[in-house]
Amino acid sequence: MIIHIDMDDTLCRYTEKYQADLKANPQRKFPQSRVGFFTELEPLDGAIESVEKLKTLNHEIYFLTAPSYKNPHCYMEKRLWIEKYFGLEACKNLIIARNKGLVTGDYLIDDMTEGRMQENFSGELIHLGSERFPSWADVVEYFSQQTL
Numbered sequence: 680m681i682i683h684i685d686m687d688d689t690l691c692r693y694t695e696k697y698q699a700d701l702k703a704n705p706q707r708k709f710p711q712s713r714v715g716f717f718t719e720l721e722p723l724d725g726a727i728e729s730v731e732k733l734k735t736l737n738h739e740i741y742f743l744t745a746p747s748y749k750n751p752h753c754y755m756e757k758r759l760w761i762e763k764y765f766g767l768e769a770c771k772n773l774i775i776a777r778n779k780g781l782v783t784g785d786y787l788i789d790d791m792t793e794g795r796m797q798e799n800f801s802g803e804l805i806h807l808g809s810e811r812f813p814s815w816a817d818v819v820e821y822f823s824q825q826t827l
């Protein structure tokens with residue numbers, strides 16, 4: 680199965696960093712436009728280990744993320760982040776697209792159900808943070824049960 684995984688607030692602590700940056704520097708209206716913002720994001724609890732687990736279940740993992748398009752550094756920094764946490768090979772599977780509905784695959788794991796055309800995704804949307812999938816552990820359990 681092909682599984683697409685969102686980055687911001689699915690793998691990385693985007694909102695937490697956004698709010699901390701805004702608090703530290705209130706006059707900067709768009710903290711995500713700062714050089715280094717995306718490389719400095721910390722992973723969410725269990726996210727890295729969960730992706731590794733999905734790989735062991737023989738799923739093909741892609742990283743499908745919408746860019747902060749006004750910040751050109753964002754494109755490079757997302758690539759660097761993937762290399763830091765998943766290795767160079769994983770960068771081959773990084774897809775940066777604002778319209779996630781155009782990308783095909785079996786699953787999309789995302790903290791948002793809309794906003795970047797997630798609602799048009801052809802496969803099944805796994806809504807991280809929802810009642811059904813409150814955490815990464817629930818996502819891994821869902822895929823583990825499918826392969827039994």
Ligand SMILES: [Mg+2]
Nearest residue numbers: 685687688790
């Ligand atoms: Mg997100």
